[in-house]
Amino acid sequence: MNLYPLLPSLRAVTALVAAPASLVGLVLVAAPATTENDFVQPGSQPHSLNDPILSSFECLACHGGYDPDVEPYADWAGGMMAQSMRDPVFHAALSIAEQDMPAIGSMCIRCHSPGGWIEGRSTPPDGSALTGHDYDGVNCHSCHRLVDPITDPSNPAADSSILAGLAMPPDDAHGGQYILDPQDRRRGPFDLGSSFNYHPWEQSPFHRDSLLCATCHDVSNPAMVRVGGAIPSASDTYVLDALDTPHPTHKKIDEFPLERTYSEWAMSEFAQGPIDMGGRFGGNLAEVSSCQDCHMPDATGAATPPGFNPVTRDDLPLHTFAGANTWVPRSIGRLDQSLLLYGASEASLVDPALFEDAIAANQSMLARAADLEVQQVNQDIRARITNQTGHKLPTGYPEGRRMWINVKFLDSARNVVGEHGAYDLNTATLDTTSTKVYEAKLGLDAAMAALTGKPEGPSFHVAISNKIFFDNRIPPRGFTQAAFESVQASPVGYSYPDGQYWDDTLFQIPPAAIKAEVKVFHQTTSREYIEFLLTENTTDQKGQIAYDEWVACGKSQPTPMGSQQIDLAPRYSVTGLTSGSQATLSLEGCEIGARCIFAYSLNGAGPTQTAWGLIDLSPPIKQAPPAYAGSNGIASLQVTVPPGISGVPIWTQAAAVSSIGPLFSNS
Incomplete structure (x- = not known):
């Protein structure tokens, strides 16, 4: 890019850059000469x-x-x-x-x-x-x-x-x-x-x-x-x-x-008329639509002390x-x-x-903003976050604000055998690589980077940002791509089908896991952002003051928005199922020492009511010898596959007899 035509529009300052001891160079760093x-x-x-x-x-x-x-x-x-x-x-x-x-x-x-x-x-x-x-x-x-x-x-x-x-x-x-x-x-x-x-x-x-x-x-x-x-x-x-x-x-x-908080609302279903949210928002107001309905909920009371002889209202907006x-x-x-x-x-x-x-x-508002639903889907759990607000979740000022999913998988001794989205309260460090973080990332495109001397890409330099690099925040009810694009609020680097106001994330279940604890967290100010405010300030001590306050007030400790714990069904897998060979039947996610039963049918996938409950096999149902789960929560059994049955369909399912009764696997 040729910068010469832009030079009259720049206020230039010089800054030292790292160089060998024998050579100190100067680089031009420019801020737009705005007034x-x-x-x-x-x-x-x-x-x-x-x-x-x-x-x-x-x-x-x-x-x-x-x-x-x-x-x-x-x-x-x-x-x-x-x-x-x-x-x-x-x-x-x-x-x-x-x-x-x-x-x-x-x-x-x-x-x-x-x-x-x-x-x-x-x-x-x-x-x-x-x-x-x-x-x-x-x-x-x-x-x-x-x-x-x-x-x-x-x-x-x-x-x-x-x-x-x-x-x-x-x-x-x-x-x-x-x-x-x-x-x-x-x-x-x-x-x-x-x-x-x-x-x-x-x-x-x-x-x-x-x-x-x-x-x-x-x-x-x-x-x-x-x-x-x-x-x-x-x-x-x-x-x-x-x-x-x-x-x-x-x-x-x-x-x-x-x-674009208002525009997000304006393109949502809430803007089209009141919605009955079951008392989640609105106070005395049964149905909500406007910003005020949720953020200034109706209460019963008066706006002045009794000495003024005020009117007691059931629609007094809380401030x-x-x-x-x-x-x-x-x-x-x-x-x-x-x-x-x-x-x-x-x-x-x-x-x-x-x-x-x-x-x-x-x-309290954050806890009411979303619903979390966790289900096991074969070898994974699915965490679904539903946005119950009238705007994106999260919304507003994008710098340093984020929401994420934390998942802990526990074995039968309640040891953590896997974690996604771990957060260290002492260092305020989030493991962003193992989970989904909902956030927006603004930054500088190549032209603005060349103009200002700042790096191209996502950045906390919001005043000179001119590009949205990423935005996976969950849209509200009534979302359509076309409507949100028209108000500069469409997802970037992520996609939501029209009408979807929830998001699903799959997490693979570790072999020894028998439970999953899932939480959703929101954080007002990330460590990365507060450190940016500290280190990039060359003007005054306000970055240091903000940083010190952040530390003293708990480093913006994440706020739980929802949590759910589920018991995991054992996960059943079969390998080597070939005529005339040895097959391995494996059941993972069992209590240590649990008796595990492997059953099969040649007649179909049920369901069939048994003394233990409903199973996905049709009678007659046959059982292999039992196996017992080891210290890793896995039970395995070697069986011989008869010769000459190639092409014969087999339906099979397993169960682990745990302290709470039989737990059936996938079939």
């Missing part, structure tokens, strides 16, 4: 509000301190919506993103600190100007002043003038292209009545709509432009846009997809926003004390118990 203009987005713009975004403490007096099970403040305060700007992993990732693509931080801050961004403190884009309640994250005002970008007669009357007054109105909700009401008119799904006078309010259908969540849960890199047809295709490529210039269309389908982060909330409690990442005026002042409540809610 904040490259990340300008439609919607509300900095300094455009008449009334500022208030701190969550302004809401605490009326919406907290009375019932931590249902009150909005307590449910929200310990979770990642509240702590999005205190998250040490976000800070570490932001530093590297700024190294790789200068000014991209302004786009990140849009969603992690809407209050700070709208007041102009995302300049500089490394977040260093953010202060005070900018660290409130996605707080009460940030959400309750959101305006629907799509004109609808059911929306508040003021919305038409708000939309008309925008210099760049968005035509969709994504990538932080939000619209905030310039006035302090707090919006929500309920009619508060004409006598309500505590603050200005508007009833907003938008706050029940999944499109609201798309604002920050469909994320794209606007510095990249898609090269392809009118509708996205798996063959499309993405290139760096002209620099110091906003994206030409601001449409998410024309930008590089980093996260837990349960997701999948199972360690960072605990880290925030530690950072509030150490103040290593922010100052005292930015600390959350949240009761540490609320952080633990948030982690417990996330663990």
Whole structure:
């Protein structure tokens, strides 16, 4: 590739490279010379509000301190919506993103600190100007002043003038292209009545709509432009846009997809109407459809203390926003004390118990997100994971997040005789070679690698990633390849048939195994990712801070999502079944010392009811002499095959008489 035409668009720095002691060379490492203009987005713009975004403490007096099970403040305060700007992993990732693509931080801050961004403190884009309640994250005002970008007669009357007054109105909700009401008119799904006078309010259908969540849960890199047809295709490529210039269309389908959680939902069966999930999600709500239905489940309670004479509702939305982060909330409690990442005026002042409540809610959500079904299929077990969510499993931020299957095979003494997907809690190391890991891998294509000096291929350098190398995450109900491809969310390097929202994996059973224990785990932050944040940061100490917090909080200990143990039927095999020769009958997976019976029939495959149960042979049924399982759990018997029976069909089956009764093999 000829780089000379690109040189005016590059900000070059030099770096020492390894060389013989007698020779030290220099190599050019380049980051695109992006500016904040490259990340300008439609919607509300900095300094455009008449009334500022208030701190969550302004809401605490009326919406907290009375019932931590249902009150909005307590449910929200310990979770990642509240702590999005205190998250040490976000800070570490932001530093590297700024190294790789200068000014991209302004786009990140849009969603992690809407209050700070709208007041102009995302300049500089490394977040260093953010202060005070900018660290409130996605707080009460940030959400309750959101305006629907799509004109609808059911929306508040003021919305038409708000939309008309925008210099760049968005035509969709994504990538932080939000619209905030310039006035302090707090919006929500309920009619508060004409006598309500505590603050200005508007009833907003938008706050029940999944499109609201798309604002920050469909994320794209606007510095990249898609090269392809009118509708996205798996063959499309993405290139760096002209620099110091906003994206030409601001449409998410024309930008590089980093996260597509909303689009995954929009192409799922859940988006077509409510689904009865048997109480799995939704709280009091029997059927669920929207993001809010599952992540803000209905409860019975009131939104204010009794002194306000509130309405007790059976459809009070809980503000837990349960997701999948199972360690960072605990880290925030530690950072509030150490103040290593922010100052005292930015600390959350949240009761540490609320952080633990948030982690417990996330663990519960993960446990409900999937079903695990394990079956023996001849010489293998099949682990089926069914995605019960309305988006991919897992979904969201792809860096360091993963889900995998752990299988342990046990012999009759409960010794582990085989394991797949072993995880070492001390070193946080996962054996990825022996199991299936569900994840997405972004990275750099050859052109971007040449431009930036970073290696081609999968990479955690998300800011300069322009290619999806792999994505085997399990799609939701209603999946079709065409629909997901059209929203840049199709599987890559893996395939799912249309309509399939589960995935099967086969694991071969070791000879001595009589039981299998299968578990599914999710991990928020892998060792590989946290080490990347540590070693690639050349700007500040935020990578070290994130790493130290990761270690102190248990190294993002994997969260169990489901488990099942099954007893394994003995596996029967026959070799050397040739007329006039010696055949070997083998039965593996038996208890040590178990008496094993080999039977056969010349008349068919049954089934036949016997005193021991149903067997797959037709009478008359004949038996060979018994054999006994050795210390390896295998019983073998040599039998002579009579001459002259070539071509005669024989049906045969074996059974091991174990401590729990006879266990029949495959036939």
